[in-house]
Amino acid sequence: MEQLLSCQNLTKRYGYKTALDSINLTIERGRIIGLLGPNGSGKTTLIKLINGLLAPTEGLLLINGAIPGPETKKIVSYLPERTYFNSWMKVTDILDFFCDFYSDFDRNRAIEMLHRLNIDEKDRLSSMSKGTKEKVQLIMVMSRDADLYCLDEPIGGVDPAARDYILQTIITNYNERASVLISTHLISDIENVLDDVIFIQNGHIRLTTSVDDIREQEGKSVDALFREVFRC
Amino acid sequence: MLGKLLKHEFKAVNRLMIPLHLGLVVITIIGRFYVQFVVNREHVNYSNTSLRMWEGLMDVMLVSAYVIALIAIFIITWLYMDILRFRKNLFTDEGYLMHTLPASAAEHIFAKLTVSTVWQIIDGLLICLSVFAMLANKTVFQFFGYYWDDMWNSFPQIFGVSAGIGVPIFLITGLLDTIAGTLIIYMCIAIGHSFNTHKIISSIGIYMGYKFVANLLSSIVVALTSIGTLGNMNAGSLFFGVGSYYSRFNNPAYFWANMGFSIVLSLALGAGAFVLTNHFMTKRLNLE
Numbered sequence: 001m002e003q004l005l006s007c008q009n010l011t012k013r014y015g016y017k018t019a020l021d022s023i024n025l026t027i028e029r030g031r032i033i034g035l036l037g038p039n040g041s042g043k044t045t046l047i048k049l050i051n052g053l054l055a056p057t058e059g060l061l062l063i064n065g066a067i068p069g070p071e072t073k074k075i076v077s078y079l080p081e082r083t084y085f086n087s088w089m090k091v092t093d094i095l096d097f098f099c100d101f102y103s104d105f106d107r108n109r110a111i112e113m114l115h116r117l118n119i120d121e122k123d124r125l126s127s128m129s130k131g132t133k134e135k136v137q138l139i140m141v142m143s144r145d146a147d148l149y150c151l152d153e154p155i156g157g158v159d160p161a162a163r164d165y166i167l168q169t170i171i172t173n174y175n176e177r178a179s180v181l182i183s184t185h186l187i188s189d190i191e192n193v194l195d196d197v198i199f200i201q202n203g204h205i206r207l208t209t210s211v212d213d214i215r216e217q218e219g220k221s222v223d224a225l226f227r228e229v230f231r232c
Numbered sequence: 233m234l235g236k237l238l239k240h241e242f243k244a245v246n247r248l249m250i251p252l253h254l255g256l257v258v259i260t261i262i263g264r265f266y267v268q269f270v271v272n273r274e275h276v277n278y279s280n281t282s283l284r285m286w287e288g289l290m291d292v293m294l295v296s297a298y299v300i301a302l303i304a305i306f307i308i309t310w311l312y313m314d315i316l317r318f319r320k321n322l323f324t325d326e327g328y329l330m331h332t333l334p335a336s337a338a339e340h341i342f343a344k345l346t347v348s349t350v351w352q353i354i355d356g357l358l359i360c361l362s363v364f365a366m367l368a369n370k371t372v373f374q375f376f377g378y379y380w381d382d383m384w385n386s387f388p389q390i391f392g393v394s395a396g397i398g399v400p401i402f403l404i405t406g407l408l409d410t411i412a413g414t415l416i417i418y419m420c421i422a423i424g425h426s427f428n429t430h431k432i433i434s435s436i437g438i439y440m441g442y443k444f445v446a447n448l449l450s451s452i453v454v455a456l457t458s459i460g461t462l463g464n465m466n467a468g469s470l471f472f473g474v475g476s477y478y479s480r481f482n483n484p485a486y487f488w489a490n491m492g493f494s495i496v497l498s499l500a501l502g503a504g505a506f507v508l509t510n511h512f513m514t515k516r517l518n519l520e
Contacts, residue, residue, distance in 0.1 A: 015428050
């Protein structure tokens with residue numbers, strides 16, 4: 001399997017607090033990976049490092065052999081856990097923005113998904129509910145033909161019906177050369193789409209394995225194993 | 233990529249800058265009509281002194297309002313273009329989008345700097361035009377028509393170089409000074425926002441620290457060389473000259489030393505600020 005992302009002794013400290021402690025990790029192409037862990041375990045820090053929003057304190061992070069920069073940003077599609085659009089923007093403004101900046105953005109795919117979720121392109125973001133804004137953002141991110149999708153809590157604020165549709169789009173949209181990294185604690189909702197899981201706690205990787213292995217060897221669901229590993 | 237960044241940057245800031253400056257145009261037109269009204273009123277011979285008093289009071293209040301509006305538009309433009317837009321778009325939630333575009337930090341800085349400089353130039357020009365439009369009348373034009381050649385010819389007596397050289401040099405110096413000033417603010421914001429907490433206070437603290445050091449160095453230079461200053465501008469406030477107060481006038485050497493030093497200083501400060509901003513936006517980016 002071809003390597004898409006690798007972390008070597010990746011460390012991130014905020015002052016005295018260590019968010020990630022010498023992490024070694026590789027992600028291959030063509031996988032859907034769940035990045036699972038309790039609150040404050042370092043999930044978002046890892047995703048921000050992948051996207052160059054933070055600089056590592058120590059260690060190395062490579063995407064397709066390159067450290068995060070303009071070149072890697074062309075092939076990584078990122079959904080943060082917050083809304084980042086200006087509220088004055090209409091959906092069409094956002095479509096224009098993504099078309100201009102990302103050469104892999106498929107406008108028709110985005111429009112199709114917007115229609116499917118009954119979102120009017122002429123609506124302003126300021127007139128939308130929080131959940132609708134999240135849907136718009138997710139649609140933009142998933143309408144790119146990226147190599148790596150990083151989705152930070154993608155389904156948290158979205159209703160269950162839309163959640164199913166979104167997960168379906170995630171599976172059907174990406175090509176076999178691409179991987180999807182999903183960070184969430186709503187494990188039971190996404191467990192069926194996952195190929196691999198990474199359990200992370202206090203800045204350390206507790207476990208990396210495939211979902212099939214968990215089911216076969218442990219005889220458990222990912223959700224059950226998570227509850228066991230992270231028992232309070 | 234820079235072109236696309238510029239396009240979207242203009243699109244975003246024009247939403248505030250165009251209405252703001254249209255407001256300036258409207259204020260100017262209304263003000264001009266009022267001036268005309270006052271000028272014509274003076275021909276009427278009043279016997280009612282209390283009416284004149286009230287009219288006088290109103291004139292003063294309207295002139296004050298006009299001046300305050302001009303200052304407000306100037307400050308809002310500077311505050312928004314140099315500080316608020318840069319910080320909000322790159323170091324708050326919007327930064328999550330901007331910093332994941334396939335653009336380098338240098339391109340982001342250039343785009344913001346260009347749009348900020350363009351709008352500050354437009355702002356300055358429109359404010360000058362507004363004041364001119366308010367004051368212009370037949371006498372003013374006659375005055376300029378009559379004294380223009382004298383003003384142009386007396387320029388060397390004050391500054392030591394001809395106006396054809398001196399005026400463009402002043403404009404270039406002012407422009408470089410504005411650009412350096414903007415970059416220094418960007419630098420303070422970029423450094424302040426690399427901290428884990430108290431990002432805004434840190435940015436302000438760094439700016440005040442910079443100002444303190446710059447003023448201290450400026451004072452030391454002035455004290456050591458006992459030379460005066462020709463102007464008092466923001467980043468290039470460390471002016472340098474040759475000779476005493478009395479030899480400042482009609483002295484080309486003084487002019488060139490002053491302007492040369494100011495230009496070199498602006499370029500050096502601007503370049504230093506750019507390098508640091510770029511460093512902190514690539515190697516020390518720390519979005520919450």
